Amino acid sequence: MDAHQTITCEIPMRWGDMDAYGHINNVEVVRLLEEARIHAFGPPGGTGAPGETPPVDLFSSVATGVQALVVEHRIRYTATLDYRNVPLKVQVWIAGIKAASLDIAYRLLDPVTDRVCVKAHTTLAFVDGDSGSLLRLSPEQKQRLAPFEGKGLFG
Amino acid sequence: MDAHQTITCEIPMRWGDMDAYGHINNVEVVRLLEEARIHAFGPPGGTGAPGETPPVDLFSSVATGVQALVVEHRIRYTATLDYRNVPLKVQVWIAGIKAASLDIAYRLLDPVTDRVCVKAHTTLAFVDGDSGSLLRLSPEQKQRLAPFEGKGLFG
Amino acid sequence: MDAHQTITCEIPMRWGDMDAYGHINNVEVVRLLEEARIHAFGPPGGTGAPGETPPVDLFSSVATGVQALVVEHRIRYTATLDYRNVPLKVQVWIAGIKAASLDIAYRLLDPVTDRVCVKAHTTLAFVDGDSGSLLRLSPEQKQRLAPFEGKGLFG
């Protein structure tokens, strides 16, 4: 059984995300993953101006100068994704928590047909922006993420 | 007096719209104008998959193969635009209707402070995708746009 | 007579600059203008890592924390721009020097047919990143730009 919570986001596509094939470009899908991460966990600390509190506030307790860096992406495109002026449905959960990194899992669904078009994992690490050294996840961060931890998508 | 109607859109910024200066990049502002046009008037016919009906449906009566092309942009950046995870407020109206083109006017407002950050005009023309020849606006299109016609922003 | 010097740049397009119409998207044209500015005048000081000296080094004498901000764009799209895996030809010159800003003029030419596809102006100002106040162009900057000053493209 895999009884974890999932964060469901509505992420708008942009018309310009389409490429010359007339579908959402594979690179822009990675941008949509970034937007889903930010919707779920909030904008990285120290960037932008204040806005809304996200469903899971992962960055509010992070010290100044800490950067959340992508260590690895794995992205499987299971169906071509069509542009619509209706936000994409994205399911986000945690596929793994390690000492100094976390694995985020996503499923992107067509908002009209509910077809799964993309499955993806992102490994994210917290890094000291000055020294470049990895930072351990705090007990507080682990506690916030725990209810969302479930199975990963890639064997 | 300038008693026209205005279409007010909520256009989400993306974290990746920021550049190395930490503000929304001037190029991405032009992408946000594209999104505001599409929010207000609908996606260009023949692209993407079906979605919602826009406030003013400019493209539904357009024949297959017709493209809506940007002829000119004029964009004044009056204040730096900060990223927030709150949609931008964009006011859209029509600054002029000619035989074969229309002028769209926009005002971009910070969603928290209401400060006007960008004022812009786009001249849009309808073109036959095969022959490249300009197409006249139909009486139906002009009638739909008329209530939104007001003063322009540049001299 | 208009006997100024012009900086000619070769700016690669990217396949992803095309949109669903199969042409270079109007927004990506503005990105190509940014690239032409950087090719001609160098990357804005304080961003990125060291590279090559540009044709006209506008930013090397700029103090730390100074940002070069776009105040206005005016862009006329005179022909659809086709993607090729051959760099675009861009002509850059100065259309005006004021106390605290400069006008950059561009012409974008198809690299095979030499057809002019875009004509554009950008007004650029130097701003103190902390206080936001405008900074005057230095005599040294004006002197470097003087040989490239010519007529503008918009009346």
Added chain:
Amino acid sequence: MDAHQTITCEIPMRWGDMDAYGHINNVEVVRLLEEARIHAFGPPGGTGAPGETPPVDLFSSVATGVQALVVEHRIRYTATLDYRNVPLKVQVWIAGIKAASLDIAYRLLDPVTDRVCVKAHTTLAFVDGDSGSLLRLSPEQKQRLAPFEGKGLFG
């Protein structure tokens, strides 16, 4: 022994590829992979206008209407990538050839320090744009790719 040929590309970064952290954004790295694929194997058939012949012409013998689609990306970011106005060095080779898909491997190197910043794989498939059905690689395509086949980057 792994005595295959490698295609080495010079891929320019753009200033706008940096994000608010001041490094090349992880999403734009995926765009740079797309550019490296196109540099090595040519632009997908049926898109854009004619240009130069690529090192390995993978698409010239592809029938009209055939699309080259990304099935999977795996991307490991081993060091932050700094923007420079000097083209990135990218090594491209083939990590696997199957009946109806191929695995492309890449290494992205800082052009000044030669540090490897990104290692990646892309699985690409050819698809009939109308029916959506997978197409087998032709003997001619396999023959062209064979000299570039070597070991993959992910165990």
